[in-house]
Amino acid sequence: MNQIPEPKLAYDGTAADLIQAARALFALHGYEGTSVRAITQRAGTNLGAITYHFGSKRALYEAVISSALEPTRERFAAAVAAAGDEPLDKAEALVRTFFDFLQENADLPPLMAQQLTSPEPIPAAALRTISGNIGMLASLIAEGQASGSMRPGDSRLMALSIAAQPIWLTLARRALREGVAIDQDDPNTRARLVQSVVDFVRAGLAAYPENRE
Amino acid sequence: MNQIPEPKLAYDGTAADLIQAARALFALHGYEGTSVRAITQRAGTNLGAITYHFGSKRALYEAVISSALEPTRERFAAAVAAAGDEPLDKAEALVRTFFDFLQENADLPPLMAQQLTSPEPIPAAALRTISGNIGMLASLIAEGQASGSMRPGDSRLMALSIAAQPIWLTLARRALREGVAIDQDDPNTRARLVQSVVDFVRAGLAAYPENRE
DNA sequence: GGTGATATCATACGAACGTATGAAGGGAGT
DNA sequence: ACTCCCTTCATACGTTCGTATGATATCACC
Numbered sequence: 001m002n003q004i005p006e007p008k009l010a011y012d013g014t015a016a017d018l019i020q021a022a023r024a025l026f027a028l029h030g031y032e033g034t035s036v037r038a039i040t041q042r043a044g045t046n047l048g049a050i051t052y053h054f055g056s057k058r059a060l061y062e063a064v065i066s067s068a069l070e071p072t073r074e075r076f077a078a079a080v081a082a083a084g085d086e087p088l089d090k091a092e093a094l095v096r097t098f099f100d101f102l103q104e105n106a107d108l109p110p111l112m113a114q115q116l117t118s119p120e121p122i123p124a125a126a127l128r129t130i131s132g133n134i135g136m137l138a139s140l141i142a143e144g145q146a147s148g149s150m151r152p153g154d155s156r157l158m159a160l161s162i163a164a165q166p167i168w169l170t171l172a173r174r175a176l177r178e179g180v181a182i183d184q185d186d187p188n189t190r191a192r193l194v195q196s197v198v199d200f201v202r203a204g205l206a207a208y209p210e211n212r213e
Numbered sequence: 214m215n216q217i218p219e220p221k222l223a224y225d226g227t228a229a230d231l232i233q234a235a236r237a238l239f240a241l242h243g244y245e246g247t248s249v250r251a252i253t254q255r256a257g258t259n260l261g262a263i264t265y266h267f268g269s270k271r272a273l274y275e276a277v278i279s280s281a282l283e284p285t286r287e288r289f290a291a292a293v294a295a296a297g298d299e300p301l302d303k304a305e306a307l308v309r310t311f312f313d314f315l316q317e318n319a320d321l322p323p324l325m326a327q328q329l330t331s332p333e334p335i336p337a338a339a340l341r342t343i344s345g346n347i348g349m350l351a352s353l354i355a356e357g358q359a360s361g362s363m364r365p366g367d368s369r370l371m372a373l374s375i376a377a378q379p380i381w382l383t384l385a386r387r388a389l390r391e392g393v394a395i396d397q398d399d400p401n402t403r404a405r406l407v408q409s410v411v412d413f414v415r416a417g418l419a420a421y422p423e424n425r426e
Numbered sequence: 427g428g429t430g431a432t433a434t435c436a437t438a439c440g441a442a443c444g445t446a447t448g449a450a451g452g453g454a455g456t
Numbered sequence: 457a458c459t460c461c462c463t464t465c466a467t468a469c470g471t472t473c474g475t476a477t478g479a480t481a482t483c484a485c486c
Contacts, residue, residue, distance in 0.1 A: 013463095014464085027330070029331065030331070033331075036443085036445085045465095048447095049464075056444080110329075113384065114243070114327070116384050117240070118243070119241055122391060130392045131393055154409055157395070157405065160389070160395075161378050161413040165374050167381055168376075168378075173329075174329065175335055192367065196367055200374040203364060204413040205416070248472075248473065258434075259433095266433090430484095431485105432482085433482075436477105436479085436480095439477100440473105443472070446467105454459105455459090
């Protein structure tokens with residue numbers, strides 16, 4: 001019998017060029033602020049290409065959002081697997097990996113923020129990815145609580161406290177540089193910021209203080 | 214001698230109506246997604262009103278951003294003053310007040326996120342407000358470190374870890390409801406979320422574990 | 427009561443928008 | 457060689473955009 005067709009998340013040729021160009025422009029100028037003319041021009045193709053390959057500008061947008069979020073899944077899973085057995089170490093690995101991923105995909109925080117901001121429905125594929133990631137972090141915390149290394153509390157809510165930090169601090173990058181003189185473009189500063197978040201998260205999760213006197 | 218004129222942050226009459234209408238619409242649909250026709254119609258005035266009172270749509274936007282952020286200053290200061298002497302309690306008061314303020318001004322996180330997302334310069338008045346608030350939280354942490362109740366670490370970076378949580382969790386409100394089934398519109402759920410962040414922040418700051426066994 | 431400043435109004439203008447349409451390319455299979 | 461089918465292209469259409477313009481309204485003040 002027929003399956004409801006999943007929207008594809010991998011593209012090639014002109015469609016991939018469109019996704020890439022659109023992703024950069026949407027992140028910079030938002031959905032309404034980006035014209036199909038700007039996208040097709042940046043993708044080096046014709047004005048009609050979006051209509052042909054995706055049907056409409058909005059369908060292209062949804063493909064951008066879903067495909068941008070999707071790679072986080074395996075990236076996070078790999079990070080957790082590579083870390084040791086101690087849940088606190090896994091959490092730290094997750095935080096560092098999240099920071100790294102957002103560094104490599106600097107357009108992701110703007111895209112997410114815009115999507116969260118707009119009244120348009122969140123694409124189902126994106127919702128599934130978010131939910132999966134939060135769930136992974138939450139079950140990792142539950143594991144730590146079971147083993148006694150993490151303090152009690154609602155593991156899902158604790159996961160949100162953690163996830164908020166890399167996203168928001170990356171999103172606010174420019175404001176932090178201009179307003180608080182914290183420049184994440186400087187690798188040294190950035191390393192200190194990431195370390196500070198890691199320390200905060202470990203302290204926020206741990207059942208007993210680590211390395212404190 | 215002449216001062217460089219500060220842009221005014223309080224408005225009345227038609228100008229105030231325009232600010233209010235624009236703020237709601239910008240938060241919902243973004244800058245580009247909001248037309249001057251929609252704003253003037255919602256404000257119950259004429260198409261030409263924005264040009265007359267602010268000169269341009271963008272000037273109105275900057276007035277919206279600056280005036281929306283400004284009230285946080287005294288609100289936070291009052292919250293800290295009302296809390297006890299213990300810095301950890303002041304930090305908790307700040308977190309709760311931030312959540313409350315964002316609840317009352319639900320359009321603020323979208324506005325901030327859109328501004329951070331866009332390549333347009335951040336209005337100087339907004340930058341000053343942000344910087345002042347982070348500075349207040351940071352010096353509160355430094356105070357706690359000096360008195361021994363908070364763990365060591367860069368107080369400014371720790372302040373950012375804290376500030377990120379209310380903002381992002383409020384911004385992601387819809388995604389949390391649809392994707393993780395955490396509905397902040399339910400007062401009970403919301404209280405548990407706020408309490409969880411408070412616990413996380415206290416644990417993240419404290420030099421010694423509080424109420425843990 | 428007329429005069430000038432301030433504010434509001436209806437309307438016009440050119441530019442940019444998303445999408446539709448149909449013609450032109452370009453290989454694979456016969 | 458010819459026919460499909462997929463893709464790319466140039467162009468046109470109707471709409472909406474931000475701003476400019478000039479007329480009208482309101483009201484304090486001499």
